[in-house]
Amino acid sequence: MSATDDVARMLTLVPWLLERPGASLAEIATAFGVEVATIRRDLGALDFCGLPGLGGGDLFDVTTVGDRVVVQMADELKRPLKPTPSEALRLVLTVDAMADVAGEEVPALRSAVGKIRAALGIPRTTADVVADAGPLLASTLRDAIRDRVQVEIDYRARGAETATTRLVDPWALHVVDGTWYLQAFDHTRGGRRPVPRPRGAAARRGPPPPARGRPPPPPPPRYVAGPDDVEVVLVVEQGGRWLADAVVLDEQRERPDGRLELHLRTDAPAWLAQLVLMAGGQARVAQPAALRAEVVALARSARARYATSATEAAGAGPTGTDDHAAS
Amino acid sequence: MTAKVERLVNLTVALLETRRPLTLRELKQRTGYYDQADGAAARRMFERDKDELRRLGVPVTVAPVPHSEEQGYLVPRREYELADIELTGEEVAALGLAVRLTGAEGTPLALAKLAARAPDPVALPEPTTRVELSVDAVDAIADAVVRRRSVRFGYRRADGTDGRRAVDPFAVVRRRAAWYVVGRDHDRDALRAFRLDRMTDEPRAFGDDDAFTVPDDLDVERAVAGPEEEGVPVLLAVAPAARWAVELRGGARTGRTHADWPVYELPGLHPWRDRSWILGLGPDVVVLDPPRLRDAVVAALDAVLAPGADAPGSEPT
Numbered sequence: 001m002s003a004t005d006d007v008a009r010m011l012t013l014v015p016w017l018l019e020r021p022g023a024s025l026a027e028i029a030t031a032f033g034v035e036v037a038t039i040r041r042d043l044g045a046l047d048f049c050g051l052p053g054l055g056g057g058d059l060f061d062v063t064t065v066g067d068r069v070v071v072q073m074a075d076e077l078k079r080p081l082k083p084t085p086s087e088a089l090r091l092v093l094t095v096d097a098m099a100d101v102a103g104e105e106v107p108a109l110r111s112a113v114g115k116i117r118a119a120l121g122i123p124r125t126t127a128d129v130v131a132d133a134g135p136l137l138a139s140t141l142r143d144a145i146r147d148r149v150q151v152e153i154d155y156r157a158r159g160a161e162t163a164t165t166r167l168v169d170p171w172a173l174h175v176v177d178g179t180w181y182l183q184a185f186d187h188t189r190g191g192r193r194p195v196p197r198p199r200g201a202a203a204r205r206g207p208p209p210p211a212r213g214r215p216p217p218p219p220p221p222r223y224v225a226g227p228d229d230v231e232v233v234l235v236v237e238q239g240g241r242w243l244a245d246a247v248v249l250d251e252q253r254e255r256p257d258g259r260l261e262l263h264l265r266t267d268a269p270a271w272l273a274q275l276v277l278m279a280g281g282q283a284r285v286a287q288p289a290a291l292r293a294e295v296v297a298l299a300r301s302a303r304a305r306y307a308t309s310a311t312e313a314a315g316a317g318p319t320g321t322d323d324h325a326a327s
Numbered sequence: 328m329t330a331k332v333e334r335l336v337n338l339t340v341a342l343l344e345t346r347r348p349l350t351l352r353e354l355k356q357r358t359g360y361y362d363q364a365d366g367a368a369a370r371r372m373f374e375r376d377k378d379e380l381r382r383l384g385v386p387v388t389v390a391p392v393p394h395s396e397e398q399g400y401l402v403p404r405r406e407y408e409l410a411d412i413e414l415t416g417e418e419v420a421a422l423g424l425a426v427r428l429t430g431a432e433g434t435p436l437a438l439a440k441l442a443a444r445a446p447d448p449v450a451l452p453e454p455t456t457r458v459e460l461s462v463d464a465v466d467a468i469a470d471a472v473v474r475r476r477s478v479r480f481g482y483r484r485a486d487g488t489d490g491r492r493a494v495d496p497f498a499v500v501r502r503r504a505a506w507y508v509v510g511r512d513h514d515r516d517a518l519r520a521f522r523l524d525r526m527t528d529e530p531r532a533f534g535d536d537d538a539f540t541v542p543d544d545l546d547v548e549r550a551v552a553g554p555e556e557e558g559v560p561v562l563l564a565v566a567p568a569a570r571w572a573v574e575l576r577g578g579a580r581t582g583r584t585h586a587d588w589p590v591y592e593l594p595g596l597h598p599w600r601d602r603s604w605i606l607g608l609g610p611d612v613v614v615l616d617p618p619r620l621r622d623a624v625v626a627a628l629d630a631v632l633a634p635g636a637d638a639p640g641s642e643p644t
Contacts (some may be wrong), residue, residue: 006384007335009436016443031442033426033435045329051334051344053359076340079408080440084384085473088439091426093465093499093506098425100501102454109425116441119412125545126472129501145455172457238488245524276399278603281630285400299631301610306625 009034010042010049014077015059017069025067043069043285050074059202068319088120092127100129101173104145141182146310231267232272233286240282261286273298338376339385343407348390348399411444420448428457432502458504465499466521467510467530472496475537476514481527489527494519495539498547509550511539520551561596562616564588569611576604585615595618602627 017023028133030038045064048058049075061072078148083091092113099109102259116128153166170183179180194259236243242259244252251263266272278282341357351373353363361369373641377387377400386406392399414422419442426434442448471478475495482492493513495549500507506523514637564585565573596604602623605612614621 003331003335004379004383005436006332008341009335009381009439010332011339011383011435012439012443015340019444032439041329045333046336048333049340051341052339076344079411080443081384081407082409083437083440085382086470087434087440089469089473089499090466091422091434091441092428092592093438093469093501094427095422096501097458097506098429101458101504102455105456106421106424108415108417108421109453112414112421115412115414115418116422119410119441125541125547126498127500128498128547140363146452151328151578171455241489242483274607274609277446277631278607280603280606291534296632298609299628302606303625303628303632305610305613306621306628315416327358 006042006045008081011077011081014071014074014081017071018074018078021070022068025064027071038208044069050076074322075109076298083120087123088116089127089291092117092120092122095129098131105142141170141173143302145172229267230269230288232264232266232269232288232289232291234262234264234276234283235286236279236283237261238282240279243275243279243283247272269294279300330497334358335380336377336544338367340385340401342400343387343404345401348401349397350392350397350399351580352397354400357597358638367520370411401588409440409443409585414445416439416446416449418453419445420451421447424451424454428454447454464525464526468496468499468523471530471532472508473500473519474532475536475539476523476532476542477534478508478530480530482521483525483527492521493533495540497545498552500547502551507551509545509547518545559617559620561593561601561620563591563593563612564604564613564615565613566602569608572608588613590615593633 013028013032017028020027025036025039026040032039043064044226046060047062048059052273058073060074063070063072095109095116098151102137103110105236117124119327141151151168151170153168166186168182168186170184172183235255237259244260244262247264247266249262249264253261253263255261269291273291276285276291276295277298285295330568335360338354338360341354346348349357351370354373355369361373363369363372380387386402388401388403388406390401407543412635413613422438423442426438459616468478468493470476477493477495481489494508494510495513496508496510498509500520507520508523509518510586511517512519562581563573563578565578566588570589573591573593576593578593581590581592583590602620605614605620605624607626614624
């Protein structure tokens with residue numbers, strides 16, 4: 001943290017404290033998003049601020065009793081410094097993003113963003129939400145999280161003939177750059193896991209919640225490899241490089257032939273097979289063979305749907321494909 | 328460090344408190360700083376401090392001093408102070424929630440400025456939805472937008488090819504939960520939109536401030552929709568297992584069926600991205616129309632099934 005940051009904070013600290021005589025160190029630290037020690041240091045310095053040059057000086061009066069703070073004689077800084085244009089834009093963008101996905105649940109987000117946009121002078125031609133995230137979010141899931149009820153999800157693992165129904169305790173939806181994840185405790189498979197893009201799924205409100213405590217707060221939506229995971233190597237062409245962002249990688253290697261090699265582990269090879277299929281030939285499974293076979297089987301049965309004869313298509317479904325995801 | 332922080336705060340107070348421009352000599356008397364025997368050194372120190380305050384957003388103004396050849400300095404209170412914003416305790420809490428849940432660094436201070444004279448936040452229920460931002464990219468772009476500086480970044484197009492772009496960033500917009508920067512692409516000399524999550528490195532500003540002007544008739548919504556986003560209506564036959572996915576995407580039943588599956592119409596699909604979305608649904612959908620998309624899906628499936636597809640082919644190195 002630079003001296004500049006410290007100055008900006010102190011110029012804000014004074015008006016904040018003038019409004020709240022007797023605020024506690026902890027409250028101040030929370031409001032400014034810094035450590036209590038930083039606030040202590042700021043207050044120590046503030047005691048030497050004001051107009052030191054005039055006669056004996058005309059300094060701010062900072063009194064700390066216990067952990068309570070009172071600032072007086074600082075009316076020169078009665079109002080806060082305007083946020084810089086860049087700070088203002090970043091704040092509007094942040095709140096816009098949150099209002100976009102949670103504005104229905106927390107209406108104050110929307111009214112607040114309107115007010116700060118006007119006050120900070122950020123026009124809609126500089127920052128705007130042109131199409132909201134609404135359609136991406138399943139309201140059934142959102143309602144279930146709020147009402148703390150379980151949800152039955154028909155999740156069709158790739159390669160599986162039919163959907164399996166899973167019972168989950170959902171506790172958060174996460175939106176990461178246009179993709180959403182469901183954070184849930186999965187009773188059917190056991191364990192707490194992020195379900196990426198639960199879009200091959202239908203959700204119904206399930207039975208009332210079990211009589212036990214809530215699960216702990218959600219971990220970040222990062223996949224953590226487990227001991228039973230399948231080790232996978234994908235080789236991708238230029239057009240399949242987006243896969244590197246779509247999965248959590250152990251390693252990636254540029255090959256001399258211009259291809260990219262992705263090393264990863266997964267507990268949901270069926271989902272991975274779907275991703276490989278989405279790359280439309282721009283990605284190949286180097287290992288394991290079972291996953292490679294799964295991709296081929298999926299592509300073959302999908303391709304068969306476009307055969308001239310309907311009967312030919314109907315008979316060409318995948319057979320005997322393992323559902324890795326359910327194992 | 329502390330001495331410098333104190334000096335900058337006190338300089339701000341002195342410049343705010345005065346009604347008329349103060350010369351450096353007067354500032355020396357008022358603050359007790361800049362009293363080096365070497366006048367040039369004192370001047371240099373003051374100039375550095377002044378620049379630093381300006382970076383913070385303190386509007387240090389230079390003005391002529393009456394009956395003197397010297398320049399004077401002051402901070403006009405009206406330009407310095409943030410006018411009161413009538414925020415409710417709920418709104419303050421909502422702003423705090425947004426800053427906390429998105430983990431945007433640097434925004435807590437901006438929030439503290441807004442909240443300094445507002446009511447204390449009330450307790451709000453935790454929303455069920457969280458959002459993560461590509462904070463670094465958003466920060467870099469926001470800074471370039473307000474300073475009107477061009478930026479350069481690596482970018483992966485929707486078709487997967489990589490390239491470098493140089494852009495005059497006009498605006499940042501959000502569309503269907505993704506961020507875009509809208510601006511003039513230097514190479515194409517045309518308005519383009521770029522998704523922040525497709526940038527392959529952090530955008531870097533280059534060149535001078537105020538390097539461009541934003542066109543008066545800028546239509547951000549149209550820019551984001553862009554020519555390559557122009558959608559075509561698509562007809563899909565959908566198996567029961569994929570119905571939910573198609574409906575979530577905005578598909579509506581037409582009432583017709585195709586080989587026992589209901590036929591859905593989707594209003595406008597993107598030629599690249601949606602080809603891969605359809606591929607991901609595997610054997611559960613059949614593209615009926617338009618023929619161009621149908622052919623593209625068939626060609627992609629053929630590519631997956633190309634000779635050698637079920638052999639390892641490419642061994643890991």
